[in-house]
Structure formats: C-alpha cells, structure tokens
Amino acid sequence: MSELTLERGLAAFRAEVDGPVAAFFSSCVHCGICAQACPFYVETGDPKYTPILKLEPLRRVWENDFTLWGRIKGLIGLQQKVTDQMLAEWEELLYDSCTMCGRCSMVCPVGNDLALMIRKSREGMVQSGHAPEGLIAASVRAIQTGSPMGLQWKTLAVQIKHVEDSSGLAVPVDKDGAEYLVLLSSMEVINFPEYLEAITRIFAHAGVSWTLSTDCFEATNAGIQIGNKDVAAELVERVVAAAEKLRVSKVISPECGHAFTAIRWEGPNLIGRSYPFKVFHIIEVLDELRAAGRIQTEGMETDRLSMHDPCNLARKSGVIQQQRNLMNLVAENFVDLKEHGKLQWCCGAGGGVSSNERAEPLKMAAFKHKKAQIEEVNAERMVTMCATCRTQLEEGLEEFNMDIPVVGLTEMIAEHLVEKPRPASPADAQA
C-alpha cells in the first residue's frame, strides 16, 4: 500500500516552485517586517512565528534545486537539505500558526506573496505526511461524506423544514435552470441556521431565482486548508457537477471565507478549466440587489456596530466596499475598525487553524489582536460574514468575558426587509 513519504513531499514542494516563488525568495532581505503583520507573532512575541521563517523548507527546495548557486553548493556539499525531522518541526509553523490571511503579503517591502507560498508549502507537507490530524480528519470526512463535519443532506432537510415553517416561504431544491445555485457551509447549517432563513427571505423579497442542490450543498473545501490539490479538486468537481447539472448561471458561496477562495479563485485551476458559470460571494450578490433597488429595508440598528472583514473575502478577494454599503443600509452607528479592508487583521481561526485542535491556544492568542481592535472602537456588537470568523469572534469574546454579540450581515439585512404583500418583483419569486 502506498504511503506518504519525504520523497513524495519533496517532489510536491518542487512541483510548487514557479516564477513568483523564485522571485520572492531571490528578493527576501530578512528585514523581518512580515512578523509585524502576523497576529501569531505580534501576540506571542515568539520570533519563530515570523512568516518568512515558516517558508524555510520551500526556500531550501528552491535554492537547492532551482538555482545555479544551489547546484554549485550541492557539488561542494554545502546544501541545506530538507529532512523529515525538519518538516515535523515546521508542521506547527505552517499550520498551527498561520491562517494564510495574507497580511504579510501586503506589507512585505520587496513584495513577497508569503501567503501564497504557505499554501504551496502545505502541498509538500501533506505529501510528506506532516499535516495536522484535525485537518486530515476533516479532509477524509469531506471526501467520504461530502462535509468536513460529516453532515448529511438529511440534516439539512430538517433545517429546510424549519426555515419553511418559520418563514412561510418555500426553499427551492434541485430547481433546474435557476439563476443561482446556493451553497452552504456545514458550520452554518449546524451553528447558524439563521443564514438559510435569511437568504430565503431576502431572495423571495428581491425576486431572485435560486436553488439548493441535493448533490452538493457544501461549499467549504478542506483540501484548500490542508493544502492538497487532489482533495481540493475532488471537492470543487462536486460543486461544478451540481451547478452544471442544474444549469445555473451563477453560484453563490456562503458566509465563509475560504470556501469563496476555493471556488472562486483556486477551483478553475484545480480542475484545469474555466467554469460555465460565475461565482459570487453572498455579500456581492446582496450588494448588487441593493444597487439595483431590489432590496427595500426599514428601520436602522442604533447601537454602535463594527465589522470584521474576513481575510478571504476582503484582502484575498477584493470584496470590501460591498459589505459597507450593506451596513449603511441598516445601521446608523457603524464604525470601522482602525485597520480594515485589505489591511484587516485576521481573527486567528482561518486557514484550517480552527479545524486543528492542537492549535487552540495559538488561535486564542492570535485573537487578542482582534480583541484589541474591537476595544479600540468601543463596538457594542460585531458584524461579520464568515462562519469561521464569527465562531472565533464569539468564542474569543466569551473567553475574555466581553459582552459583545456577533451577527452575520446577511441575517441583519433580512431582519430589516420591508414586509410587503408579495411584490412588485415578479416571476420567479416563490411565495
């Protein structure tokens, strides 16, 4: 039986080296500024969490195998090799203390995209058998059951029933030719069922044609987090197959950060072709509806609200203004965190950290930066649009005994919809 070995790991590292990686490592001057962008370093003060240091295995592979100088060094026995022991030591650095939030990529003076290289390094880590158990388990469950949490359609069916009962609206399932295929994350289904009800109500209100798919409801992608193309591609293929089967023209990624990165940006490259449909984050769709005047709201939130930008959505996908437009629609006392948008600080849980039980203490340590940001603006409530961020904010604020509720933006919009007798907006609306 085949197994994961150092040789396979090194081959995977090598396969990840490309022009940008070569340019990045050629340019690093060891200035250490990336550390100042990393919540794990900033909050622990431990220099081993310096982002560029986390990339040492990939750097060695690049230098040894892809540079003239490295080959010369090899001839005279000066190469620094990557060993199994080294990779074992680096597992914590590449997984437990990095959410691939990409903040370091934004501040590096020579322009190194460190987050990209972390993502690439994880390919080698998986192939060499040095991925954390929590992420392996999630990947196996995702492949075997369709959900990293082992969630099945029947659980979702129960939720759908609840939503239909409470809203009096139908949740379209497997509706061929709908405009939008809506995906969910298991975490939302289990922890934040309000999300499904919220989009059901908003879409009914705006007259959007949409559907869920029994073939594939899961948007999250454990393969992206653990860093393995094979797992990731398999999970993306399921989404693409479901979308193609229902002949939708648009797919909506839920309030989840990495799912959007997985489907929107990595997906086409994982399966090696363009999609016959477009991919949107739910926030993008809502803002488009708002701009088109298809969402009418009433009343405003009056407490002091602030917002956490999920890194995958803002910095890594360019969705920054949309959520602010939506906030301004329903909140009159909204204040941004000091550093937000493309320079926001990560909550500390993304990139697989929250699925990696071992990383729990680090995850909480990294959260302290977010906590300080929240305290700085005296927010009474936090709004966000990623289930992982939301869970981390809730757990973190509770840990520090701060009485600050966290809400999802989609739900908040849904709460302010004008109740109207089934509407001006026509055809597809399922009343």
Added chain:
Amino acid sequence: MAARNATEKTLGESLRERGVSRRGFLKFCAATASMMALPPSMTSTIAAALEQARRPSVIWLSFQECTGCTESLTRSHAPTVEDLILDVISLDYHHTLQAAAGEAAELARVQAMKAHAGDYLVVVDGSLPGPDSNPGYSTVAGHSNYDMLMETVEHAAAVVAVGSCAAFGGLPHASPNPTGAVSVLDVVKHKPVVNVSGCPPIPMVITGVLAHYLIFGRLPELDAYHRPLAFFGQSIHDRCYRRPFYDKGLFAKSFDDEGARLGWCLYQLGCKGPSTYNACATMRWNDGTSWPVEAGHPCLGCAEPSFWDAGGFYQALSVPTSASGMTVLGAGAAGALVGGAVAALAKRRTKAEEARRQPVTVDELEQKL
C-alpha cells in the same frame, strides 16, 4: 684630471674661486632649504654644511630614454644647472652634456668609478631591457644597458633614478613592453635607490635630491616607491589651487566650456591629480611660471607607476582601464545563455515532478490518523 681636483676642493672654496658672493651663496642655501621643505632657520646650517662639503662625483647613465629628463634638468633655476654642474657636483660622465666622445667618454666613467669607489653617485635616466630580454634593444659603446648599470653601481654610494622610465619603467615599459623594459629598482637590489619620478621630473627635485645628499651626506626620507617624501609626500590634488572647485562640485566638462574658462576642476576631463604624488602644484615649472593644471590641462599622473597604462589621459580617474560596454554586453549575453539553459533544466525537472506527482488518496491520509 679636472674631476679629481674639483672634488678635492670644498664647495665654499670652489664658489669663491668662481666669484660667487656670500650673499649669493646664502640665497642659494635659502632656496635649497625651502625646496626641501626645511624651516628657514636651517639656512645657516645648510650654508655651514655646504661650505665644508666636498663635491660628489656623479656618473649619469642614459638608457632607454628621450633626453627629456636631461632637458628638464637644464631648466633648473635654483640651483641652475651651471651651479649644479660646476659648483655643487662633479658631473664626470653624461653622454649628452659632456664634451668628450667615444673612447674618451667611456674612459671618464671608468676613471671616476675608480677614483671615487664607494663614494660616487649614479644617476640613471631611462629604463633598460631586463636581464632576460634581448640586450640589443639598447646598448652604449657596445655594452648592454644592464651590464653597464650593474658594473657602474657596483661601487656607487647610491643610485638616483631620474624620470619615470628609470624609476618605474615608464613609456618603454608600457604594454606590451616589447623591449622587456625594467626599472632601476627592479635590478639594483643591493644599493640605496632614490626614484625621482615624473615625465619629466621637476628639475628642482633632481637638484634638490643631490643637494640633500650633499648637505646631509645621506639620502632623503623616501616613500613606498622610494621617492623623496619632501617632494612626493602630497598629492597634486591636495595642493591644487583648483581644489576648492572640486569640493564645491564645479567641473570643466570640456576644454572650451564656461567651466574651463573659469578655471574649474579638471577631474571630469581626466585629471589624475587625486592619485598622483608630486610637487608640481607647489613648485611649478619654468622658474615657477606655471604647471599643467594651471595651463588648463589635467594632470596625466606621470609621476606614478604605469601611468601610461592607467587608463585614458582624458578619462576620469574612476573609469575602469579596460572594461567597456561591450564587456558588460558580452557577459550579459553569456549569462542569458547559461541562465536560460540552467532554468530550462529546472523547468523540465518541475514538469517531470508534476508528471510523477502521485495524487494523495483518502487511504493514505487515513494512515496518518
């Protein structure tokens, strides 16, 4: 023999014989003191020393040279060459200046060597073909320069190499050095050698070194290139009257621009003053009339070794001597070639790795749980 008589008299006696006044003599002593950068209070010491000094016998050997150094010497103004030859030294052999010719001339050299063995000075101008090269490139009276030099210095008190050719090989030594020219110091290892470099050297420096020997009975203090520190201790640049322009960043950029007319620094026109050690800027030439930089021409650096091979005279000091844009282009092209090859190799390897890449299976992952 005249030479013998002359050297038996003290300098004071010989001057008085020639009707030189006490006043004139002191003037000469003062000039000598200032030339050698001694304090004016030394004038009387010098006068006293010179009064009692006996004129040294000097044998002047001319090898691969252009007679420019001798021409320069004849323009010495304090002391004048007449002073020098007739009063200060006893010039017993010098091709160009002596009246005798042929056998008689050579005889004068041999006689002087015998008469003053261990005391005479040898002055050399011009480089000589080295011991390993064809001696036929330069001979005097059938003797190779090398043989004549070695024979003459054998019993000399000291050797003064006059001019950059004698001191450093000079022009004959310039690449590709067809005659295998060497300097005096290259072959004379067992006698004190003083280099009075320059192409030509400043005449007063030649006479000054001789005067110093006469006054103090020993050679002056020398720098690393055996040049007398009193004259070669400071660079042209450090004593240049145009230095303030350099410091202010005011440069002549061509020989006829505004900067050139205003007398600005000649660095950009190739002046080698910063790296050249000589006394031109302070002693000047032609009776103190002027010197090259004052005349608007950059210093060529003629008093330094290899000045002929040290890059273009009109190229700034910082310009490399041989590299050109073509070198860079050539190396760059080679680099692109090597780089392309190495990188193509690496690329092929990446592709191979990707092709061989084994997909990770759930089974494999489960083994790790």
Added chain:
Amino acid sequence: MSGSMEFLLWTKGPMFNVAIAIFAIGLLVRIAEIFVLGRERNYAEPRASEWLPGLRTVFTRTVADPGTFKRAPFNVVVGWVWHIGFLIALLLFVPHIKLIESLTGLSWPALPNPIISMVTAVTLVALIATLIHRMTHPVKRRISTIEDYLVWTVVFAVVLTGFLAFNRMINPYPLVLGMHILSAEIMLILLPFTKLTHIFTLFIARWYNGAAFGRKGVQS
C-alpha cells in the same frame, strides 16, 4: 613592484572585468531562472487585468502602510535612510557618474561633493544602526544567517572605503581608492548569489504580488 598604484590599476583593470563578468552572468542566470519557471495558466475569471495593479505595486510597496510604520518605525526609517543615502552616493557622485557614462554612455547631473560626503556619513551611521538592530531584535536575530552578516559587511565596506577615499583619510590615496573599488567589485560578484539580488528581483517580486492581488480586485 607591487605597490598601491599597481593595486589600484589591478582593481580598475583585470579585476573590474572579472567582477563585471561574474555579475552580469550571475544576474542574468538568476533572472532567467525566474522567467523560465514562469506561471501556470490561471483559469479563474479575473476581476481586473494584472499589468496595471502589478506596476502600481512595484511603486507603492516602497512606502510602508501606516500600521506597519507604527509597528516597525525603526525598520522603515533606518531602511529608507540608508537605501536613499546609498543610492545618492552611488548615482549622484561625479566619479560614479563618469564610470557609468564610460560603460553605458548615459550621464546625468551630479550633486556637489560635500553633500555626497555628508550623505555618506549618515548612511554609515544608519548601516551601523541596522546591524545593531539585526543583532538585537528577536525576529531579525532569529531569521538572520551568515549571509546577512556577510552582505552587511560588504555593503558597509563599500560605503566606508568610499567615505575614507573621498575624504582622503588613508594614505596613499591609490590604496584607499583601490580598496573602495575592490569592495564594490566584491559586492558585484556576491550580488547574484546573495540577497543583494533583491536590487533587481524586487521589481519582479512586487509585480507578481501586485498582479496576483490585482486580478482579484485588490491593490496590494
């Protein structure tokens, strides 16, 4: 005979050719390595083109964002000071311009020498500060390698000998000028094989960064 002038002429002649050849070959190898590796085709539908955001990042990344400046002011300020100082001395000092002109035919106006001298002194102080920072800041100490110290030494030697030569603080002058030229040549030789490559590759790195973020709709 081998004295200071022979040393100077060696650095200006044969050694310069050796250095410039190793530099040009090495650097082009490095750059070819990057471009031949290239990038895989990207199938994800872009939000924007890559070129403009890439070019923008090439320039904007020169200035730190306010947050980074606040968290690492020393890094930013001292880094700026010595880089600018080094560039001024390198590019606006008359002898250097003449050298570049002789190789490329390009020339431009210089700054007055005393200003260069002052700037160089500031650069030296800033370089010493960066060394102290590297040896004392926990992050920098942890990630520093022998190469970092070697490169620092060479860069410092270039600036220091330049300062000593300009101010004629070592005699004979050809010796100190030769030392300056030689240290610059050592720097050229090391450049393609050390982090000094960033002088050239940082533009490529920044472009790749800006392009990757740019196509996703973020100006990095």
